[in-house]
Amino acid sequence: MRNSFVENLVKYASKKKNVYLLTGDLGFSVLEPFIKKNPKNFFNMGVAEQNMMGVSSGLALEGNKVFTYSISNFATSRCHEQIRNDICYHDLDVTVVAVGGGLPYGTHGYTHHGIEDITITRCLPNMTVYVPADRLELEFCFNKIIKNTSPKYLRLAKGGEPDLYKKKISASGNVICHKKLSEINILSCGSILVEAIDCCDFYKEKGINVGLFSCPIISEETKPEIKKLLSKGKTFITLEEHKKIGGFGSYVSEISVSLEEPARVISCGVLSDGYDLVGNQKYLRSLHGIDKEGLVKVINKLLK
Protein backbone atom coordinates (compact mmCIF):
# COMPACT_ATOMS: atom_id res chain seq x y z
CA MET A 1 0.00 0.00 0.00
CA ARG A 2 2.95 2.34 0.71
CA ASN A 3 4.25 1.91 -2.81
CA SER A 4 0.80 2.40 -4.29
CA PHE A 5 0.51 5.67 -2.38
CA VAL A 6 3.76 6.90 -3.88
CA GLU A 7 2.71 5.77 -7.37
CA ASN A 8 -0.49 7.78 -7.05
CA LEU A 9 1.38 10.77 -5.67
CA VAL A 10 3.99 10.74 -8.44
CA LYS A 11 1.26 10.59 -11.07
CA TYR A 12 -0.58 13.49 -9.47
CA ALA A 13 2.54 15.61 -8.93
CA SER A 14 3.54 15.21 -12.58
CA LYS A 15 0.71 17.58 -13.47
CA LYS A 16 1.25 20.04 -10.60
CA LYS A 17 4.05 22.26 -9.44
CA ASN A 18 2.77 22.85 -5.92
CA VAL A 19 2.79 19.34 -4.47
CA TYR A 20 5.20 18.84 -1.57
CA LEU A 21 6.22 15.68 0.23
CA LEU A 22 7.82 15.92 3.67
CA THR A 23 9.08 12.95 5.62
CA GLY A 24 10.17 12.47 9.19
CA ASP A 25 13.25 10.57 8.04
CA LEU A 26 11.25 7.52 6.98
CA GLY A 27 10.35 5.98 3.63
CA PHE A 28 13.56 4.24 2.57
CA SER A 29 12.88 2.24 -0.63
CA VAL A 30 9.38 3.74 -0.79
CA LEU A 31 9.60 7.49 -1.44
CA GLU A 32 12.46 7.47 -3.97
CA PRO A 33 10.26 7.64 -7.10
CA PHE A 34 8.79 10.94 -5.88
CA ILE A 35 12.17 12.33 -4.80
CA LYS A 36 13.73 11.46 -8.14
CA LYS A 37 11.07 13.30 -10.13
CA ASN A 38 10.43 16.20 -7.71
CA PRO A 39 13.68 16.87 -5.84
CA LYS A 40 12.81 20.49 -5.04
CA ASN A 41 9.41 19.55 -3.66
CA PHE A 42 10.74 17.01 -1.21
CA PHE A 43 12.18 17.61 2.26
CA ASN A 44 13.51 15.10 4.71
CA MET A 45 12.65 16.99 7.88
CA GLY A 46 14.73 14.70 10.07
CA VAL A 47 13.38 13.10 13.22
CA ALA A 48 11.42 16.25 13.99
CA GLU A 49 7.72 15.67 13.45
CA GLN A 50 6.51 18.81 15.24
CA ASN A 51 8.56 20.98 12.94
CA MET A 52 7.41 18.89 9.99
CA MET A 53 3.77 19.69 10.73
CA GLY A 54 4.52 23.38 11.29
CA VAL A 55 6.49 23.63 8.07
CA SER A 56 3.76 21.78 6.17
CA SER A 57 1.29 24.37 7.49
CA GLY A 58 3.47 27.22 6.29
CA LEU A 59 3.80 25.61 2.86
CA ALA A 60 0.04 25.05 2.66
CA LEU A 61 -0.66 28.66 3.67
CA GLU A 62 1.30 29.67 0.59
CA GLY A 63 -1.06 27.68 -1.64
CA ASN A 64 0.69 24.33 -1.80
CA LYS A 65 -0.74 20.83 -1.43
CA VAL A 66 1.36 19.10 1.18
CA PHE A 67 1.81 15.45 2.16
CA THR A 68 3.71 14.41 5.28
CA TYR A 69 4.94 10.86 5.77
CA SER A 70 5.84 8.92 8.89
CA ILE A 71 4.92 5.93 11.05
CA SER A 72 1.48 6.15 12.61
CA ASN A 73 2.28 7.33 16.15
CA PHE A 74 5.11 9.63 15.09
CA ALA A 75 2.82 11.12 12.45
CA THR A 76 -0.05 11.78 14.83
CA SER A 77 0.57 11.48 18.59
CA ARG A 78 3.95 13.13 18.68
CA CYS A 79 2.83 16.23 16.84
CA HIS A 80 -0.86 16.20 17.63
CA GLU A 81 -0.97 19.81 18.75
CA GLN A 82 0.60 21.02 15.51
CA ILE A 83 -2.00 19.01 13.57
CA ARG A 84 -4.75 20.45 15.77
CA ASN A 85 -3.76 24.11 15.95
CA ASP A 86 -1.71 24.67 12.82
CA ILE A 87 -3.29 22.38 10.22
CA CYS A 88 -6.86 21.81 11.36
CA TYR A 89 -7.72 25.15 12.95
CA HIS A 90 -6.42 26.91 9.84
CA ASP A 91 -8.20 24.36 7.61
CA LEU A 92 -5.08 23.72 5.54
CA ASP A 93 -4.49 21.43 2.59
CA VAL A 94 -2.18 19.00 4.36
CA THR A 95 -2.47 15.22 4.19
CA VAL A 96 -0.85 13.47 7.12
CA VAL A 97 0.14 10.09 5.71
CA ALA A 98 0.92 7.31 8.17
CA VAL A 99 2.26 3.85 7.64
CA GLY A 100 1.86 1.14 10.24
CA GLY A 101 -1.77 1.96 10.97
CA GLY A 102 -3.08 -0.91 13.09
CA LEU A 103 -0.81 -3.82 13.93
CA PRO A 104 1.44 -4.46 10.90
CA TYR A 105 4.40 -3.53 13.12
CA GLY A 106 3.08 -5.77 15.88
CA THR A 107 6.43 -7.44 16.49
CA HIS A 108 8.08 -4.05 17.16
CA GLY A 109 6.24 -3.48 20.41
CA TYR A 110 3.71 -0.98 21.72
CA THR A 111 5.60 2.10 20.51
CA HIS A 112 4.85 0.96 16.96
CA HIS A 113 1.24 -0.15 17.40
CA GLY A 114 -0.91 2.37 15.57
CA ILE A 115 -4.07 1.74 17.48
CA GLU A 116 -5.20 5.14 18.79
CA ASP A 117 -4.61 7.26 15.70
CA ILE A 118 -8.16 7.24 14.34
CA THR A 119 -9.51 8.42 17.68
CA ILE A 120 -7.17 11.37 17.93
CA THR A 121 -7.46 12.48 14.32
CA ARG A 122 -11.16 12.08 13.61
CA CYS A 123 -12.09 14.36 16.51
CA LEU A 124 -10.21 17.33 15.02
CA PRO A 125 -12.01 20.15 13.18
CA ASN A 126 -12.16 20.05 9.36
CA MET A 127 -10.41 16.65 9.34
CA THR A 128 -11.28 13.70 7.10
CA VAL A 129 -9.78 10.30 7.90
CA TYR A 130 -9.03 7.87 5.07
CA VAL A 131 -8.38 4.21 5.91
CA PRO A 132 -8.04 2.18 2.70
CA ALA A 133 -8.09 -1.62 2.78
CA ASP A 134 -5.92 -2.31 -0.25
CA ARG A 135 -4.32 -0.59 -3.21
CA LEU A 136 -7.61 -0.11 -5.07
CA GLU A 137 -9.28 1.45 -2.05
CA LEU A 138 -6.17 3.59 -1.76
CA GLU A 139 -6.68 4.80 -5.31
CA PHE A 140 -10.36 5.40 -4.51
CA CYS A 141 -9.34 7.49 -1.48
CA PHE A 142 -6.51 9.27 -3.28
CA ASN A 143 -8.87 10.51 -5.97
CA LYS A 144 -10.93 12.12 -3.23
CA ILE A 145 -7.87 13.41 -1.38
CA ILE A 146 -6.65 15.39 -4.37
CA LYS A 147 -10.00 17.18 -4.54
CA ASN A 148 -10.19 17.82 -0.80
CA THR A 149 -8.40 21.03 0.23
CA SER A 150 -9.00 20.58 3.97
CA PRO A 151 -6.91 18.57 6.47
CA LYS A 152 -6.69 14.85 5.85
CA TYR A 153 -5.30 11.82 7.62
CA LEU A 154 -4.41 8.89 5.35
CA ARG A 155 -3.83 5.74 7.34
CA LEU A 156 -1.93 3.08 5.48
CA ALA A 157 -1.08 -0.39 6.69
CA LYS A 158 2.38 -1.39 5.52
CA GLY A 159 2.97 -3.24 2.30
CA GLY A 160 2.03 -6.52 0.69
CA GLU A 161 -1.67 -6.37 1.56
CA PRO A 162 -3.70 -8.66 -0.74
CA ASP A 163 -5.86 -7.15 -3.47
CA LEU A 164 -9.47 -7.30 -2.35
CA TYR A 165 -11.04 -5.92 -5.51
CA LYS A 166 -10.99 -7.33 -9.01
CA LYS A 167 -11.40 -3.95 -10.69
CA LYS A 168 -11.34 -0.22 -10.05
CA ILE A 169 -13.87 0.84 -7.41
CA SER A 170 -16.82 2.66 -8.88
CA ALA A 171 -18.85 3.45 -5.74
CA SER A 172 -20.60 6.80 -6.02
CA GLY A 173 -20.43 7.59 -2.30
CA ASN A 174 -17.90 6.87 0.42
CA VAL A 175 -19.17 3.44 1.50
CA ILE A 176 -18.41 0.41 -0.66
CA CYS A 177 -20.89 -2.46 -0.72
CA HIS A 178 -19.41 -5.98 -0.85
CA LYS A 179 -22.42 -8.03 0.25
CA LYS A 180 -25.88 -6.52 0.30
CA LEU A 181 -27.65 -5.57 3.50
CA SER A 182 -28.87 -8.53 5.55
CA GLU A 183 -30.05 -9.35 9.05
CA ILE A 184 -26.46 -9.36 10.28
CA ASN A 185 -23.92 -7.01 8.70
CA ILE A 186 -20.26 -6.14 8.99
CA LEU A 187 -19.04 -2.58 8.60
CA SER A 188 -15.30 -2.80 8.06
CA CYS A 189 -12.64 -0.10 8.16
CA GLY A 190 -9.16 -0.59 6.71
CA SER A 191 -7.04 -3.55 5.70
CA ILE A 192 -8.83 -5.80 8.18
CA LEU A 193 -11.49 -6.06 5.44
CA VAL A 194 -9.76 -9.25 4.28
CA GLU A 195 -10.94 -11.00 7.47
CA ALA A 196 -14.49 -9.79 6.96
CA ILE A 197 -14.53 -11.07 3.37
CA ASP A 198 -13.33 -14.51 4.54
CA CYS A 199 -16.00 -14.52 7.23
CA CYS A 200 -18.81 -13.64 4.80
CA ASP A 201 -17.59 -16.32 2.37
CA PHE A 202 -17.64 -18.84 5.22
CA TYR A 203 -21.30 -18.12 5.92
CA LYS A 204 -22.20 -17.97 2.25
CA GLU A 205 -21.11 -21.56 1.91
CA LYS A 206 -23.55 -22.36 4.69
CA GLY A 207 -26.32 -20.51 2.87
CA ILE A 208 -26.33 -17.58 5.31
CA ASN A 209 -26.03 -14.07 3.96
CA VAL A 210 -24.00 -11.65 6.02
CA GLY A 211 -23.96 -8.08 4.70
CA LEU A 212 -20.57 -6.43 4.25
CA PHE A 213 -19.66 -2.82 3.66
CA SER A 214 -16.21 -1.27 3.58
CA CYS A 215 -16.00 2.24 5.04
CA PRO A 216 -12.61 3.73 4.17
CA ILE A 217 -13.63 7.34 4.81
CA ILE A 218 -14.50 8.59 8.27
CA SER A 219 -15.99 12.05 8.00
CA GLU A 220 -19.11 14.13 8.42
CA GLU A 221 -19.77 13.59 4.72
CA THR A 222 -19.97 9.79 5.16
CA LYS A 223 -22.42 9.96 8.05
CA PRO A 224 -25.64 10.10 5.99
CA GLU A 225 -24.62 6.93 4.13
CA ILE A 226 -23.93 5.08 7.38
CA LYS A 227 -27.12 6.45 8.85
CA LYS A 228 -29.10 5.10 5.93
CA LEU A 229 -27.60 1.63 6.35
CA LEU A 230 -28.20 1.63 10.11
CA SER A 231 -31.80 2.67 9.71
CA LYS A 232 -32.47 -0.12 7.21
CA GLY A 233 -30.67 -2.96 8.98
CA LYS A 234 -30.87 -4.46 12.43
CA THR A 235 -27.48 -5.70 13.61
CA PHE A 236 -24.08 -4.30 12.62
CA ILE A 237 -20.65 -5.53 13.60
CA THR A 238 -17.97 -2.90 13.25
CA LEU A 239 -14.51 -4.20 12.47
CA GLU A 240 -11.25 -2.28 12.78
CA GLU A 241 -7.58 -2.83 13.59
CA HIS A 242 -7.67 -0.08 16.18
CA LYS A 243 -8.69 0.35 19.81
CA LYS A 244 -12.40 0.20 20.38
CA ILE A 245 -12.25 3.48 22.28
CA GLY A 246 -13.02 6.34 19.96
CA GLY A 247 -12.31 4.56 16.70
CA PHE A 248 -14.48 3.45 13.80
CA GLY A 249 -16.86 1.48 16.03
CA SER A 250 -17.40 4.55 18.18
CA TYR A 251 -18.04 6.60 15.05
CA VAL A 252 -20.75 4.19 13.91
CA SER A 253 -22.25 3.99 17.41
CA GLU A 254 -22.43 7.78 17.61
CA ILE A 255 -24.41 7.76 14.38
CA SER A 256 -26.63 4.93 15.57
CA VAL A 257 -27.64 6.62 18.82
CA SER A 258 -28.81 9.63 16.87
CA LEU A 259 -31.49 7.46 15.22
CA GLU A 260 -35.01 7.28 16.57
CA GLU A 261 -34.60 3.53 16.64
CA PRO A 262 -30.88 2.83 17.07
CA ALA A 263 -29.44 -0.24 15.40
CA ARG A 264 -27.56 -2.82 17.40
CA VAL A 265 -23.83 -2.10 17.01
CA ILE A 266 -21.27 -4.66 18.15
CA SER A 267 -17.75 -3.30 18.15
CA CYS A 268 -14.81 -5.55 17.25
CA GLY A 269 -11.42 -3.94 17.66
CA VAL A 270 -8.20 -4.01 19.64
CA LEU A 271 -8.95 -4.83 23.26
CA SER A 272 -7.97 -2.30 25.89
CA ASP A 273 -6.44 -4.86 28.21
CA GLY A 274 -4.32 -6.44 25.49
CA TYR A 275 -3.03 -3.29 23.85
CA ASP A 276 0.61 -4.13 24.53
CA LEU A 277 0.64 -7.72 23.31
CA VAL A 278 3.48 -8.39 20.89
CA GLY A 279 3.53 -10.61 17.82
CA ASN A 280 2.89 -10.59 14.12
CA GLN A 281 -0.24 -9.09 12.65
CA LYS A 282 -2.00 -12.43 12.14
CA TYR A 283 -1.27 -13.53 15.71
CA LEU A 284 -2.44 -10.24 17.20
CA ARG A 285 -5.62 -10.18 15.10
CA SER A 286 -6.41 -13.60 16.49
CA LEU A 287 -5.75 -12.57 20.10
CA HIS A 288 -8.01 -9.53 19.76
CA GLY A 289 -10.74 -11.56 18.06
CA ILE A 290 -10.68 -9.44 14.92
CA ASP A 291 -9.75 -12.17 12.46
CA LYS A 292 -12.18 -14.36 10.56
CA GLU A 293 -12.46 -16.86 13.43
CA GLY A 294 -13.16 -14.06 15.92
CA LEU A 295 -15.93 -12.73 13.72
CA VAL A 296 -17.42 -16.18 13.28
CA LYS A 297 -17.62 -16.53 17.07
CA VAL A 298 -19.50 -13.23 17.33
CA ILE A 299 -21.89 -14.09 14.51
CA ASN A 300 -22.54 -17.65 15.75
CA LYS A 301 -23.66 -16.20 19.05
CA LEU A 302 -26.03 -13.89 17.22
CA LEU A 303 -27.43 -16.78 15.19
CA LYS A 304 -28.22 -18.86 18.27
Add this chain to the structure above:
Amino acid sequence: MSELFAKKLLEDVVRMTSEAKTSHVGGCLSCLDIISVLFTEVINIDKKNPNSKNRDRFILSKGHTAAIIYSALANKGFFSRKWLSTFIQDGTKLPGHIDHKVPGVEFSTGSLGHGLSVGLGMALSMRYNNIKSNVYVLVSDGEMNTGSTWEAIMFAAHHKVDNLICIVDKNKIQSFGETKDIINLDPLYEKWETYGWNTYDIDGHNHSEIKKAFIDSKKYSKKPSVIICNTIKGKGIKDFEGRLISHYRPPSEDQLNDILKGI
Protein backbone atom coordinates in the same frame (compact mmCIF):
# COMPACT_ATOMS: atom_id res chain seq x y z
CA MET B 1 7.62 57.68 13.03
CA SER B 2 8.14 54.57 15.13
CA GLU B 3 8.25 56.61 18.37
CA LEU B 4 4.83 58.08 17.70
CA PHE B 5 3.46 54.65 16.83
CA ALA B 6 4.93 53.30 20.07
CA LYS B 7 2.87 55.81 22.05
CA LYS B 8 -0.32 54.64 20.35
CA LEU B 9 0.53 51.02 21.09
CA LEU B 10 1.31 51.81 24.72
CA GLU B 11 -1.98 53.58 25.25
CA ASP B 12 -3.98 50.86 23.52
CA VAL B 13 -2.33 47.91 25.18
CA VAL B 14 -2.51 49.29 28.70
CA ARG B 15 -6.10 50.38 28.15
CA MET B 16 -7.16 47.05 26.61
CA THR B 17 -5.64 44.88 29.34
CA SER B 18 -6.70 47.20 32.13
CA GLU B 19 -10.31 47.55 31.02
CA ALA B 20 -10.63 43.84 30.23
CA LYS B 21 -8.87 43.05 33.52
CA THR B 22 -6.72 40.50 31.79
CA SER B 23 -3.15 39.22 31.85
CA HIS B 24 -0.03 39.40 29.64
CA VAL B 25 0.52 43.14 29.58
CA GLY B 26 4.16 42.54 30.60
CA GLY B 27 5.00 40.61 27.44
CA CYS B 28 3.16 43.16 25.29
CA LEU B 29 5.24 45.99 26.72
CA SER B 30 8.54 44.15 26.39
CA CYS B 31 8.06 43.82 22.62
CA LEU B 32 6.36 47.19 22.12
CA ASP B 33 9.37 48.96 20.64
CA ILE B 34 10.16 46.00 18.38
CA ILE B 35 6.60 45.99 17.03
CA SER B 36 6.65 49.78 16.61
CA VAL B 37 9.74 49.70 14.42
CA LEU B 38 8.65 46.57 12.56
CA PHE B 39 5.20 47.88 11.66
CA THR B 40 6.26 51.40 10.73
CA GLU B 41 9.64 50.99 9.09
CA VAL B 42 10.25 47.38 8.15
CA ILE B 43 7.43 45.14 7.00
CA ASN B 44 5.65 45.67 3.74
CA ILE B 45 1.95 45.06 4.35
CA ASP B 46 -1.02 46.84 2.84
CA LYS B 47 -4.52 46.98 4.30
CA LYS B 48 -5.92 47.38 0.77
CA ASN B 49 -4.19 44.25 -0.45
CA PRO B 50 -3.68 42.12 2.67
CA ASN B 51 -3.10 38.90 0.74
CA SER B 52 -0.62 40.27 -1.76
CA LYS B 53 1.90 37.60 -2.74
CA ASN B 54 4.71 40.09 -2.34
CA ARG B 55 3.82 41.15 1.20
CA ASP B 56 6.13 40.42 4.09
CA ARG B 57 4.72 37.81 6.46
CA PHE B 58 4.68 38.37 10.21
CA ILE B 59 3.91 35.66 12.75
CA LEU B 60 3.50 36.36 16.42
CA SER B 61 4.62 33.08 17.93
CA LYS B 62 4.21 34.37 21.50
CA GLY B 63 0.46 34.46 20.84
CA HIS B 64 -0.46 35.53 24.38
CA THR B 65 0.62 39.07 23.56
CA ALA B 66 -2.10 39.39 20.94
CA ALA B 67 -3.22 42.80 22.25
CA ILE B 68 -0.21 44.60 20.86
CA ILE B 69 -0.65 43.15 17.36
CA TYR B 70 -4.36 43.94 17.36
CA SER B 71 -3.42 47.51 18.26
CA ALA B 72 -0.74 47.67 15.57
CA LEU B 73 -3.09 46.33 12.90
CA ALA B 74 -5.95 48.63 13.95
CA ASN B 75 -3.60 51.60 13.83
CA LYS B 76 -2.44 50.49 10.38
CA GLY B 77 -6.09 50.49 9.27
CA PHE B 78 -6.68 46.76 8.92
CA PHE B 79 -9.83 47.06 11.04
CA SER B 80 -11.63 49.67 13.10
CA ARG B 81 -10.00 50.89 16.29
CA LYS B 82 -13.43 50.45 17.88
CA TRP B 83 -12.78 46.71 17.90
CA LEU B 84 -10.01 47.20 20.47
CA SER B 85 -12.52 47.98 23.23
CA THR B 86 -14.11 44.55 22.63
CA PHE B 87 -10.86 42.70 23.40
CA ILE B 88 -11.69 39.29 24.98
CA GLN B 89 -15.32 40.30 25.59
CA ASP B 90 -18.12 37.78 24.95
CA GLY B 91 -18.55 37.27 21.22
CA THR B 92 -15.51 39.39 20.36
CA LYS B 93 -13.50 39.17 17.17
CA LEU B 94 -10.33 39.68 19.26
CA PRO B 95 -9.53 36.64 21.44
CA GLY B 96 -6.81 36.70 24.08
CA HIS B 97 -4.45 34.70 21.94
CA ILE B 98 -3.80 35.89 18.42
CA ASP B 99 -6.22 34.63 15.82
CA HIS B 100 -6.00 34.40 12.04
CA LYS B 101 -9.63 35.38 11.62
CA VAL B 102 -8.63 38.94 12.54
CA PRO B 103 -7.79 40.98 9.42
CA GLY B 104 -4.05 41.24 8.93
CA VAL B 105 -3.17 38.33 11.22
CA GLU B 106 -1.31 35.62 9.31
CA PHE B 107 -1.53 32.82 11.83
CA SER B 108 -3.13 31.81 15.12
CA THR B 109 -0.85 30.90 17.96
CA GLY B 110 -1.21 30.56 21.69
CA SER B 111 0.62 27.36 22.39
CA LEU B 112 4.29 28.25 22.34
CA GLY B 113 6.75 26.70 19.92
CA HIS B 114 4.63 26.72 16.76
CA GLY B 115 5.39 29.98 14.96
CA LEU B 116 8.95 29.49 13.78
CA SER B 117 8.14 26.23 11.97
CA VAL B 118 5.17 27.78 10.21
CA GLY B 119 7.21 30.82 9.19
CA LEU B 120 9.89 28.46 7.94
CA GLY B 121 7.38 26.66 5.72
CA MET B 122 6.19 29.97 4.29
CA ALA B 123 9.76 31.10 3.67
CA LEU B 124 10.62 27.85 1.84
CA SER B 125 7.65 28.23 -0.47
CA MET B 126 8.41 31.91 -1.10
CA ARG B 127 11.99 31.08 -1.98
CA TYR B 128 10.83 28.33 -4.35
CA ASN B 129 8.44 30.75 -6.04
CA ASN B 130 11.02 33.53 -6.20
CA ILE B 131 9.00 35.89 -3.98
CA LYS B 132 11.49 38.41 -2.68
CA SER B 133 9.78 39.19 0.63
CA ASN B 134 10.69 38.15 4.14
CA VAL B 135 9.04 36.18 6.91
CA TYR B 136 9.33 37.68 10.41
CA VAL B 137 8.61 35.54 13.45
CA LEU B 138 8.55 36.96 16.95
CA VAL B 139 9.26 34.40 19.67
CA SER B 140 9.66 34.81 23.41
CA ASP B 141 12.68 33.68 25.37
CA GLY B 142 10.57 31.35 27.53
CA GLU B 143 9.30 29.83 24.29
CA MET B 144 12.83 28.74 23.53
CA ASN B 145 12.32 25.95 26.06
CA THR B 146 10.31 24.16 23.35
CA GLY B 147 11.98 21.44 21.34
CA SER B 148 9.95 22.31 18.26
CA THR B 149 11.61 25.74 18.12
CA TRP B 150 15.02 24.12 18.08
CA GLU B 151 13.88 21.69 15.40
CA ALA B 152 13.01 24.69 13.26
CA ILE B 153 16.26 26.46 14.11
CA MET B 154 18.33 23.49 12.94
CA PHE B 155 16.33 22.92 9.77
CA ALA B 156 16.31 26.59 8.71
CA ALA B 157 20.08 26.84 9.06
CA HIS B 158 20.68 23.55 7.25
CA HIS B 159 18.63 24.76 4.28
CA LYS B 160 20.04 28.33 4.42
CA VAL B 161 16.58 29.89 4.56
CA ASP B 162 17.77 33.49 4.39
CA ASN B 163 14.33 35.06 3.95
CA LEU B 164 13.41 33.99 7.48
CA ILE B 165 14.08 36.49 10.28
CA CYS B 166 13.41 35.49 13.85
CA ILE B 167 13.15 38.05 16.64
CA VAL B 168 13.61 36.93 20.24
CA ASP B 169 11.91 39.08 22.86
CA LYS B 170 14.41 38.35 25.60
CA ASN B 171 12.57 39.81 28.57
CA LYS B 172 14.11 37.19 30.85
CA ILE B 173 10.89 36.24 32.62
CA GLN B 174 8.54 33.37 31.81
CA SER B 175 5.34 32.08 33.39
CA PHE B 176 6.68 30.88 36.72
CA GLY B 177 9.93 32.74 37.21
CA GLU B 178 13.11 33.97 35.58
CA THR B 179 14.42 32.11 32.55
CA LYS B 180 17.86 31.84 34.13
CA ASP B 181 16.37 29.87 37.04
CA ILE B 182 14.06 27.63 34.99
CA ILE B 183 16.14 26.60 31.97
CA ASN B 184 19.03 28.96 31.51
CA LEU B 185 19.18 29.98 27.85
CA ASP B 186 22.47 31.82 28.01
CA PRO B 187 24.76 32.23 26.26
CA LEU B 188 21.89 32.72 23.80
CA TYR B 189 23.85 34.66 21.18
CA GLU B 190 26.46 31.91 20.98
CA LYS B 191 23.79 29.23 20.77
CA TRP B 192 22.05 30.78 17.77
CA GLU B 193 25.35 31.53 16.10
CA THR B 194 26.60 27.99 16.64
CA TYR B 195 23.39 26.67 15.16
CA GLY B 196 24.24 28.55 11.96
CA TRP B 197 22.16 31.72 12.17
CA ASN B 198 23.24 35.26 11.34
CA THR B 199 22.87 36.63 14.86
CA TYR B 200 22.32 40.12 16.34
CA ASP B 201 22.17 41.03 19.99
CA ILE B 202 20.65 44.44 20.61
CA ASP B 203 18.80 46.70 23.03
CA GLY B 204 15.18 45.86 22.26
CA HIS B 205 13.98 49.27 23.36
CA ASN B 206 16.34 51.34 21.22
CA HIS B 207 14.54 52.15 17.98
CA SER B 208 17.63 53.00 15.96
CA GLU B 209 19.36 49.77 17.03
CA ILE B 210 16.25 47.75 16.19
CA LYS B 211 15.93 49.41 12.79
CA LYS B 212 19.58 48.89 11.96
CA ALA B 213 19.39 45.19 12.82
CA PHE B 214 16.34 44.71 10.62
CA ILE B 215 17.97 46.49 7.69
CA ASP B 216 21.17 44.45 8.07
CA SER B 217 19.32 41.16 8.42
CA LYS B 218 17.33 41.78 5.23
CA LYS B 219 20.57 42.11 3.26
CA TYR B 220 22.14 38.97 4.70
CA SER B 221 22.20 35.91 2.45
CA LYS B 222 22.83 32.20 2.82
CA LYS B 223 21.76 32.12 6.47
CA PRO B 224 18.56 32.80 8.37
CA SER B 225 18.81 35.75 10.75
CA VAL B 226 17.90 36.17 14.39
CA ILE B 227 17.69 39.43 16.30
CA ILE B 228 17.94 38.85 20.03
CA CYS B 229 16.28 41.87 21.63
CA ASN B 230 17.19 42.46 25.24
CA THR B 231 14.03 43.85 26.76
CA ILE B 232 12.33 44.64 30.04
CA LYS B 233 9.10 42.87 30.84
CA GLY B 234 6.36 45.35 31.72
CA LYS B 235 8.39 48.30 30.37
CA GLY B 236 6.55 51.57 30.88
CA ILE B 237 4.58 50.61 33.98
CA LYS B 238 6.96 51.35 36.84
CA ASP B 239 5.64 48.76 39.31
CA PHE B 240 5.63 46.06 36.62
CA GLU B 241 9.07 46.55 35.09
CA GLY B 242 11.19 43.41 35.32
CA ARG B 243 8.64 41.70 37.53
CA LEU B 244 6.85 38.38 37.12
CA ILE B 245 3.60 39.96 38.27
CA SER B 246 3.43 41.83 34.96
CA HIS B 247 2.69 38.48 33.31
CA TYR B 248 -0.54 38.14 35.28
CA ARG B 249 -1.87 41.33 36.82
CA PRO B 250 -3.88 43.73 34.68
CA PRO B 251 -2.87 47.38 34.95
CA SER B 252 -4.93 49.20 37.57
CA GLU B 253 -6.99 52.29 36.78
CA ASP B 254 -4.29 54.43 38.42
CA GLN B 255 -1.57 52.81 36.33
CA LEU B 256 -3.65 53.37 33.19
CA ASN B 257 -4.15 57.02 34.11
CA ASP B 258 -0.43 57.47 34.76
CA ILE B 259 0.33 56.09 31.32
CA LEU B 260 -2.24 58.33 29.66
CA LYS B 261 -0.85 61.38 31.48
CA GLY B 262 2.67 60.48 30.39
CA ILE B 263 1.63 60.21 26.75
